[in-house]
Amino acid sequence: MISTRRGQLNLVLAALGALTVCSCLFIDRSLPVRLGAATLALVAYIGIALVLRRVIDRDERIVLAIADGIASLRDSDYSVSVSAPPPDSRPLHRLVAAYNGLGDTLRLQRQDIYQRELLLDTVIQATPLALVLTNANGAVVYANLAARHLFRGGQKLEGLSFEQMLEQSPPAMQAALAEERDTLFTVEAQGEPQIYHLSQRRFLLNGQPHRLRLLKQLTREFNAREVATWKRVIRVIAHEINNSVAPIASLAQSGQRLAEQPDRAQLQRVFAAIGERMSHLAGFVDGYSRFAKLPRPRPEAVDWNGFIESLRTVAPFTITTPLPTRPGWFDASQIQQVLLNLLKNAHEAGSPADEVRIAVEQRPDGWQLEILDRGSGMSEEVLSNALVPFYSTKTTGTGLGLTLCREIVEAHGGTLEFGNRAGGGVSVRIRLPAAAEPDQPPRGASTSIQSTTVSTEPARGL
Numbered sequence: 001m002i003s004t005r006r007g008q009l010n011l012v013l014a015a016l017g018a019l020t021v022c023s024c025l026f027i028d029r030s031l032p033v034r035l036g037a038a039t040l041a042l043v044a045y046i047g048i049a050l051v052l053r054r055v056i057d058r059d060e061r062i063v064l065a066i067a068d069g070i071a072s073l074r075d076s077d078y079s080v081s082v083s084a085p086p087p088d089s090r091p092l093h094r095l096v097a098a099y100n101g102l103g104d105t106l107r108l109q110r111q112d113i114y115q116r117e118l119l120l121d122t123v124i125q126a127t128p129l130a131l132v133l134t135n136a137n138g139a140v141v142y143a144n145l146a147a148r149h150l151f152r153g154g155q156k157l158e159g160l161s162f163e164q165m166l167e168q169s170p171p172a173m174q175a176a177l178a179e180e181r182d183t184l185f186t187v188e189a190q191g192e193p194q195i196y197h198l199s200q201r202r203f204l205l206n207g208q209p210h211r212l213r214l215l216k217q218l219t220r221e222f223n224a225r226e227v228a229t230w231k232r233v234i235r236v237i238a239h240e241i242n243n244s245v246a247p248i249a250s251l252a253q254s255g256q257r258l259a260e261q262p263d264r265a266q267l268q269r270v271f272a273a274i275g276e277r278m279s280h281l282a283g284f285v286d287g288y289s290r291f292a293k294l295p296r297p298r299p300e301a302v303d304w305n306g307f308i309e310s311l312r313t314v315a316p317f318t319i320t321t322p323l324p325t326r327p328g329w330f331d332a333s334q335i336q337q338v339l340l341n342l343l344k345n346a347h348e349a350g351s352p353a354d355e356v357r358i359a360v361e362q363r364p365d366g367w368q369l370e371i372l373d374r375g376s377g378m379s380e381e382v383l384s385n386a387l388v389p390f391y392s393t394k395t396t397g398t399g400l401g402l403t404l405c406r407e408i409v410e411a412h413g414g415t416l417e418f419g420n421r422a423g424g425g426v427s428v429r430i431r432l433p434a435a436a437e438p439d440q441p442p443r444g445a446s447t448s449i450q451s452t453t454v455s456t457e458p459a460r461g462l
Helices: 002-025 031-074 090-126 145-152 162-168 171-178 219-260 264-292 304-313 332-348 380-385 401-411
Strands: 130-134 140-143 183-189 192-205 208-217 300-302 328-330 357-363 366-372 415-420 426-433
Touching: 031 090, 130 145, 140 145, 145 162, 162 171, 171 183, 171 192, 171 415, 192 219, 300 304, 304 332, 304 357, 328 332, 328 426, 332 366, 332 401, 332 426, 380 415, 401 415
Parallel strands: none
Antiparallel strands: 130 140, 130 208, 183 192, 183 415, 192 208, 300 328, 357 366, 366 426, 415 426
């Protein structure tokens, strides 16, 4: 386009020069005068044309340099600068100054962004929180050092298929990462249970859907909290015992004095008060001893229809899927205790009765029981501390509800997982392993509900 305009300008100048020379040849003067005037006009136009050509060439070079610089900016190359034109060309001088200033600003901003990205990457790589970012195709786009050690022993994860990478992970981790919800799950590592908290989010990055998974190992923190909790519970037990022993000692002294001067009515009140305090103390100690002396499960064949129907006498619920025809294999009284605790939690959390549901699914590796509700859900703090023994947000809570449930399920070789549901409420999943059943009729509706005497509380209050 520039060369075309240059040619057009040359044609215009040549036409003007020719017109001027022709005009000089036709003036009313002698031939020598006309030739001289035409010669002077031609020389003047040639000089003007040369000067204009030089100015135009200079401006063209500056414009082309700016165009090349803009192309470099588009390619994220901010190192190209343009030499300033002479001061006599103010518009071009301002244009070049604006371009060079833009390049300097973008170069400084890129350096600042690079430093921030370097700092952020250093923090992410140093954090013990495992971070994995995948794209819409399920390929790993980014993973920090903790994620590399967790999934592939420190090897690079970028570019791998996340689903294929999970094939070597424990089943509990595979199941948790395959779903789109925040959850708490336990896996076995070197014979020791490892507790993880999983957070997942979806978002758009450069206009493309991505999925971010964050895994935090809570085992060490969980153990530290258990130690602190045991110290706290020892103080609680000591305080409760002292609150009962001190009045009993005082009442015993009063009874001794009354024995010297018998007052039958007063003695009965003293003995009744002693009995009341002893009963309170015995109930308090019995509640904790049940947790410490949980018997080993005695699995047997259990008919699902009779087993599930036996729970309705305590808490109403809805069955969402047809029950399996194949009998289950577990300790019916202990699993009843777990389900009753969870059903009571669901109702006490404010869930409508018709939204409390149970689903039983037969899986290749065993059974999955899911309890769903639409209650108040769990906060992040409660979700992280739910399995800590004696942790409670209620003034009257013992903090043994979910802990007892977990102990029973793990004693069966299963896992207990729970997390918030989309739209509100909590989902609790119990996975029980399959086992070879002996040749005996399945246990059904005649199963007695023994867990009604066990102290429970809502999962939200814990």
